[in-house]
Amino acid sequence: AQSVSQHNHHVILSEAASLELGCNYSYGGTVNLFWYVQYPGQHLQLLLKYFSGDPLVKGIKGFEAEFIKSKFSFNLRKPSVQWSDTAEYFCAVNVRGGATNKLIFGTGTLLAVQP
Amino acid sequence: KAGVTQTPRYLIKTRGQQVTLSCSPISGHRSVSWYQQTPGQGLQFLFEYFSETQRNKGNFPGRFSGRQFSNSRSEMNVSTLELGDSALYLCASSAPRGGGSSTDTQYFGPGTRLTVL
Numbered sequence: 001a002q003s004v005s006q007h008n009h010h011v012i013l014s015e016a017a018s019l020e021l022g023c024n025y026s027y028g029g030t031v032n033l034f035w036y037v038q039y040p041g042q043h044l045q046l047l048l049k050y051f052s053g054d055p056l057v058k059g060i061k062g063f064e065a066e067f068i069k070s071k072f073s074f075n076l077r078k079p080s081v082q083w084s085d086t087a088e089y090f091c092a093v094n095v096r097g098g099a100t101n102k103l104i105f106g107t108g109t110l111l112a113v114q115p
Numbered sequence: 116k117a118g119v120t121q122t123p124r125y126l127i128k129t130r131g132q133q134v135t136l137s138c139s140p141i142s143g144h145r146s147v148s149w150y151q152q153t154p155g156q157g158l159q160f161l162f163e164y165f166s167e168t169q170r171n172k173g174n175f176p177g178r179f180s181g182r183q184f185s186n187s188r189s190e191m192n193v194s195t196l197e198l199g200d201s202a203l204y205l206c207a208s209s210a211p212r213g214g215g216s217s218t219d220t221q222y223f224g225p226g227t228r229l230t231v232l
Contacts, residue, residue: 043224045222046221101163101209101210101221102160103158105150
């Protein structure tokens with residue numbers, strides 16, 4: 001069975017600091033990888049996704065993530081965070097090629113950016 | 116284009132009752148998935164419907180059920196409510212064309228917050 005681990009449960013940063021949130025998955029086959037964000041009081045929305053090709057994926061709002069197959073990792077990065085990045089971030093995977101959209105989510109990382 | 120809508124937004128029930136939650140997907144989307152979000156367990160997949168057929172089901176008891184109508188709207192039902200069913204129930208839609216695929220972006224609704232007393 002697939003599983004996703006997010007090692008940082010709470011992260012507190014000052015504005016302009018760099019961000020890296022860890023995500024590791026467990027699955028023997030090929031997966032699609034996603035990062036979702038949930039801003040306070042808002043819907044869960046997609047930040048970026050990786051299916052194939054260039055392992056460095058760029059998303060919205062200056063976020064990027066790198067897929068490292070050998071490490072089963074898909075870490076999220078942003079060079080300089082803003083107060084508006086305060087949110088909960090979820091890493092998720094699903095099985096590539098499956099006729100289903102079932103997503104397996106990590107437990108989430110709560111990011112607080114201090115002005 | 117209107118997003119995914121869920122009704123009601125908030126619901127309070129007592130143990131033993133049943134509840135029905137509704138989800139209207141983005142126009143043209145044919146797949147609807149349901150997730151349960153709790154502080155302890157995070158986001159867990161309940162089930163997915165595509166063209167009125169359940170395509171996948173998560174590891175939840177039979178008290179949780181769902182269906183999808185011909186207009187892609189979906190409902191989920193929880194019978195014999197337990198305190199542990201208190202959660203935010205999220206609906207997501209995708210598959211605007213073709214048979215849908217695992218790479219389709221899922222768009223989430225605001226959720227229905229269910230409190231069981």
